[in-house]
Amino acid sequence: MAASHNFRYGWRWSFAGSGFLALPLLVLSFFLSETPRFLIKKGSMEEAKAYLKTLRKFGAEAELQMLEDLIENEGKGTRKKLSRSPLLLLNIAAQIFQQVSGLDSILFFGPFILRSARYAYNASFVSPLIAGVIRAGVVGLTYPSYSYFGRRRTLVSACLGMVVAQVILHFFLN
Numbered sequence: 001m002a003a004s005h006n007f008r009y010g011w012r013w014s015f016a017g018s019g020f021l022a023l024p025l026l027v028l029s030f031f032l033s034e035t036p037r038f039l040i041k042k043g044s045m046e047e048a049k050a051y052l053k054t055l056r057k058f059g060a061e062a063e064l065q066m067l068e069d070l071i072e073n074e075g076k077g078t079r080k081k082l083s084r085s086p087l088l089l090l091n092i093a094a095q096i097f098q099q100v101s102g103l104d105s106i107l108f109f110g111p112f113i114l115r116s117a118r119y120a121y122n123a124s125f126v127s128p129l130i131a132g133v134i135r136a137g138v139v140g141l142t143y144p145s146y147s148y149f150g151r152r153r154t155l156v157s158a159c160l161g162m163v164v165a166q167v168i169l170h171f172f173l174n
Contacts, residue, residue: 015109022166023163026156029156029159032155033152036048036055036063037067039051040071045064049061052064
């Protein structure tokens with residue numbers, strides 16, 4: 001089995017597939033607008049009002065006032081509300097899909113990739129652990145950057161980071 005073509009080169013198809021999934025995400029992220037909530041937090045009330053008017057024909061002013069009140073009262077009992085939120089479940093499902101289609105393929109095939117690159121057997125199993133620690137660190141930095149820079153800049157920088165990482169891995173493994 002170790003001498004078969006699929007065993008030695010099959011991981012590259014999985015690796016390339018995860019790279020192709022990042023490209024549409026990168027392109028489409030440039031067309032995202034900031035949310036009215038983010039604009040209100042940053043003090044751009046007129047821009048938030050204009051965006052709400054494009055979303056809803058009627059009631060934009062009332063929703064703007066409601067968002068202002070919600071932002072003002074943030075932090076009061078949010079953990080209980082968050083634990084029952086369908087939005088939280090949707091975000092968890094999206095993260096699971098992202099991990100299954102992206103880095104997890106590298107983490108799963110990591111020992112095989114590194115062994116084919118002639119690394120020692122033990123080093124090939126330590127590398128997914130190191131990648132997991134790095135991934136946890138990136139996740140820890142995502143929320144502060146999301147709340148400071150907004151979703152568009154954070155998503156664009158994450159997509160660019162994925163593309164750069166894919167290119168670096170390509171040249172490292174060839």
